[in-house]
Amino acid sequence: MIFKAMAFATVVFTTFSVQAHDYKVGDLQIGHPYSRTTPPGATTAGAYLSIDNKGKAADKLLRASSPAAGLVELHSMSMDGNVMRMRAVPAIDVAPGATVKLAPGGLHVMLQELKRPLKKDERVPLTLVFQRAGEVKVELAVQDAVAAASGHDAHAGHGTDKK
Ligand SMILES: [Cu+2]
Numbered sequence: 381m382i383f384k385a386m387a388f389a390t391v392v393f394t395t396f397s398v399q400a401h402d403y404k405v406g407d408l409q410i411g412h413p414y415s416r417t418t419p420p421g422a423t424t425a426g427a428y429l430s431i432d433n434k435g436k437a438a439d440k441l442l443r444a445s446s447p448a449a450g451l452v453e454l455h456s457m458s459m460d461g462n463v464m465r466m467r468a469v470p471a472i473d474v475a476p477g478a479t480v481k482l483a484p485g486g487l488h489v490m491l492q493e494l495k496r497p498l499k500k501d502e503r504v505p506l507t508l509v510f511q512r513a514g515e516v517k518v519e520l521a522v523q524d525a526v527a528a529a530s531g532h533d534a535h536a537g538h539g540t541d542k543k
Contacts, residue, residue, distance in 0.1 A: 406513030407435025427489040450493025
């Protein structure tokens with residue numbers, strides 16, 4: 381009886397973590413956190429997700445951390461002439477009612493001092509700390525770098541990717 385209950389719980393948890401892949405903390409909804417596979421020897425990886433503020437108060441992403449990386453920063457990316465530049469930013473604002481997308485080419489979470497390469501289909505823990513909503517632990521789904529590069533459709537489809 382106990383064994384059966386545990387098996388059931390495991391199935392529910394697995395289904396949830398593979399398909400839903402959204403997280404809630406306070407008034408915020410964190411959608412589809414993902415990263416990309418890294419080549420051997422790479423020490424950095426961008427992490428991407430959306431933050432939906434369903435509340436009436438402004439919030440801010442203050443910092444992030446991950447056991448997979450020695451250092452995690454919040455970055456912006458913008459064109460400076462015709463050179464793409466990344467800069468560390470102190471926080472990422474999330475206005476009430478707004479959805480902020482952290483995506484390639486724009487705002488992102490930067491994993492640095494990676495302890496090992498990120499492998500396809502693994503899940504990398506990431507802790508996000510918001511000024512108002514507090515702390516939330518999410519998992520980055522690691523996507524194939526090539527598939528991810530083909531654009532937003534690849535991202536949108538990752539919830540149904542086969543293991
Ligand atoms: Cu960066």
